[in-house]
């Protein structure tokens with residue numbers, strides 16, 4: 349029988365060094381969920397084929413562009429699809445995702461100008477999960 353997870357979580361919230369800068373953003377109580385086997389960690393950007401470290405990306409006009417001006421949308425879409433597949437495979441209905449990320453942000457993202465400007469919006473993975481009935485919770489509200 350498949351392991352039963354309550355949550356899917358952004359891997360960078362539980363100690364995995366997968367962020368664009370090669371660092372983690374560990375939140376102890378979320379890491380604890382993983383350590384206890386209650387949460388499944390995934391980094392959609394790594395799943396989508398992007399390296400660590402990588403050039404940061406922001407969303408502009410529905411495309412995901414990095415600081416070199418390269419269009420990485422296909423990687424983000426691939427990672428989002430893989431994340432949704434995992435939720436379906438394990439029948440997971442809740443995801444705790446890292447706020448402000450172009451993949452995982454669920455309330456705020458950066459505006460695409462690389463000037464540290466936040467706008468209301470959501471990342472590619474957060475949006476796909478919500479569209480498919482999965483509850484997405486920001487780590488800031490968990």
Ligand code: SF4
Nearest residue numbers: 358360391446449452
């Ligand atoms: S894509 Fe999500 S899990 Fe991966 S580093 Fe960014 S915020 Fe964390």
